[in-house]
Amino acid sequence: MTLSTAAVPAGTRERLLTAAFVRLTLADVAYFTATGVAIYTLPLWVTGPVGSDKSGAGFAFGVFAVSALILRPFAGRLADTRGRRPLLVGGALLCALGMLGTAYAENLVPVVLLRLLLGAAEALFFVASLAALADLAPASRMGEAISYNSLGLYLGLAFGPPLGELLVRTAGFRAAWYGAAVLSLLAAVVAAGIKNLRSSEPATGGRIKLIHWKVVPVALGFFTSVVAMGALFAFGALRATEVGLVPTSTPLFIYGLVVVVGRLSLARFLDRFPALLLGAVALMIIAAGLMIMTFGSTPIGMALGAAVLALGVTLSTPAFFSAIFAAVAPSERGAASGTASVFLDLAIAGGPMLLGVAAQANGIPFAFGLAAAVVLAGCLWILALFRQHRQPS
DSSP, X not given: OOTTOOOOOGGGOOOOOOHHHHHHHHHHHHHHHHHHHHHHHHHHHHHTTTOOOHHHHHHHHHHHHHHHHHHHHHHHHHHHHTOHHHHHHHHHHXXXXXXXXXXXXXXXXXXXXXXXXXXXXXXXXXXXXXXXHHHHSOGGGHHHHHHHHHHHHHHHHHHHHHHHHHHHHHHOHHHHHHHHHHHHHHHHHHHHTOOSOOOSOOXXXXXXXXXXXXXXXXXXXXXXXXXXXXXXXXXXXXXXXHHTOSSTTHHHHHHHHHHHHHHHHHGGGGGGSOXXXXXXXXXXXXXXXXXXXXXXXSHHHHHHHHHHHHHHHHHHHHHHHHHHHHTSOGGGHHHHHHHHHHHHHHHHHHHHHHHHHHHHHHOHHHHHHHHHHHHHHHHHHHHHHHHHHHSOO
């Protein structure tokens, strides 16, 4: 199977919305809602009852990515050798333990250690979830499956922070951490009942991969799309303040709304196009959104740019992961998921840091323009891959 293979005709479409697929999505909703609760609660907890400062809160938040980044490839290997379900359940249980422990952490050191544990939990759960999704989705509907399933992540991160705020305001900080722990346990229970997942099965003729080098070229394109997302997350509210867009959360709200609506409305159309070509088009749209925000120094320009960028992201993630899973054997999906998700961490962590230096020196529009250049480079790279895979062997 090549990376650019299109879907089979609609008349032969296989069933997608099985009980196992729905269970996986519900487990994702529960897990990422717990994550959303923590996103809201952690900085207030660290700067309040824990008695640290803003730098401590930032360090505690960011250290999560260290263990997640390091462990994702190992999680991918485990998903291929031990099966998806044990990692889903184990990751959710570790998350519950970390959330519960944080409720009793009285200084910054145990908070940081528990954040490292939570990063490990996220590596296990997220990588196994991607591999499980590839197991459950028909190959001809992979893009559609990724679109629907990704709503679990977006809905969880959308509703988790308000839930955290509600719990903190009405019952205190520990109630928020207890709530996150309960949601994580719910994710474990739901995941434990998922059937039709691949169990331990070594790859034919060789050892299980830690890094799946075959997916790296496509993952580089995915990396550039996440750099763009990081630019909006890091500087969207700040730029909204500069151009007078009120409320300043509007760009992020528009982004989330467009992605959710787009993933629901466009999901059935994604598999009609070659995955790499769709990924290249998505990167073009993302770059256009960044350029609108670069030159549109008005509230309308900022809002429009965020919407266009979101439309590109709506297409990009399903396209790139469809291409990634089309390039590997079923027994290698864990390694592919682990490798690809490393690029997500690198982009989310490294992109805003480097763009922040550019923004400090030359302004936020310059940082958006620089991000657009990175995305366009990714677009050219993916188009080259597409042309390469279209050529007959």
